[in-house]
Amino acid sequence: MTRRQLKRWALRSGFTLLLLSIVLFSVYPFYYAILTSFKSSSELFNVSYLISRLDFSNYGAVLSQDSFLQSFSNSVLVSTLTVVISLLFGLTAAYALGRVDFRGRGSVLLIVLAVSMFPQVAVLSGLFEVIRGLNLYNNPFGLVFSYTIFTLPFTVWVLTTFMRQLPKELEEAAIVDGATPLVVLFKVFVPLMWPAMATTGLLAFIAAWNEFLFALTFTLTDDQRTVPVAIAMISGGSAYELPWGIIMAASVLVTIPLVVLVLIFQRRIVSGLTAGAVKG
Template sequence: MADAIIPKTVRKPASYFRMRRRVVRGLQILALLLVLFYTLFPYYWAFVSSTKQGSALYQSALMPAFDFTYYRQLIDNPVFMGSLLNSAYVAVSTTFLSLVIGLSAAYALGRIDFPQRRTILMIVLMISIFPQVVVLSGMFELINWMGLFNRPSALVLTYLLSTVPFTTWILTTFIREFPRELEEAAIIDGCSHFRILMKILLPLMGPSLASTGILAFILAWNEFLFALTFTLTDENRTVPVAIGLIAGNSRYEYPFGQIMAASVTVTLPLIIIVLIFQRRIVAGLTAGAIKG
């Protein structure tokens, strides 16, 4: 009698679960295609636009014409090539200095116990999210007082204001994930804090340094406001400012193709760097996600 009251569970056929898996997989592939289209189409559109001139831009808009006239003009332009070298110098110098300073500060904040550690971390975080406009006037006076105005080194100094807090905050998180037993064993053997950082922790922080360094490099490479404010002559400008100042042959011409060619050229080094270090970047971003 009790068995007649309790309903029996209806077992679904295996074809239902196969169809369900196919639908879920199809939706995942569709979502992936949408993300790829959203991220890659602007770059493809820039490349297509950079290979067309005049009215050809509005004919077969999605197909490139493979006319590399604008790229040859950029290569033959000493001002643009000089701005590329300036951007490379500023970005590499900023990345190197921010990693050196940030790594030292991160070790102190992540491993050395002192009462004001949490307060300093909060100050570092607050500085990293400051808008550039807030510190622009103060940095202008400081750069002018130091005699660095209209020099690439002035940009290195100003970019450290945003990259050092950023790298310090991220590297502090990575250093906290390392077991303290490594340092305790080294301290017993008589190692100083500097030697522990250089000989023990630094070799283990390759992925985290790569991911943090790439983000700092991109930040310095793409910065526009400080570069526009602190550089006045063509030989000292960086690439974002050089692209912003590209003008047409007349006041009524908008140099769309030239700007797109310059944008594609400037983006290529970033893509190459990310492709070279992609494994280290992923390893650094996922470090500490799973605690064993």
């Protein structure tokens, strides 16, 4: 009996240890970034494991840079517009794909799925030409345009899956009442689709906020950059002397909005990720 209890106790503490190491491994690097961001430049080179003193000079340095604030607002603008455009185009497409049966439906879904697999670098030179042709080079709207390549496919995919699950009686009643397709979509379906729209919108926002390759290639000047590029470009007096405190403060500022979003909408994001991948 005691041996059995001992075994149980060992198993349970082993499991707790495993969980603790999972949490520590996941959270510690970000915690260490926060810790570093609160160090003055002289403390930076003493390794410590706990926050001892709050020094806000790095945050002051980041926030006093106009270019960083400009990048931050560019990121907000680009990510928000990307979400709006993907949802708008995604909703109309999902209505057609989810509610109407027509020849070619399967092919359209296949095309959408194929585009989501595109390596971004494969379209880089062609897209560069298109963006320059549209006069959108070094312009946040050019980024919004290019970001639809990865946000639109999964928006269409997830919204279509969701739209197909809604009962058809809703739509039939509205059509009998003489509603046009646009009215049906925006007055009948959209109010029911908030959960799916919130999920896809969040995923699109995070993807656009984090994107780097297009942002790096299609912008040129500091005032048009988004935050990932701005952080990658922070440099010190020489290549060997990066201002790590400032980089970490900027990183924390950029990541906090996302971490808050993720913690609030945890369930939603998980369901969106699994709907996008597993049901595909």
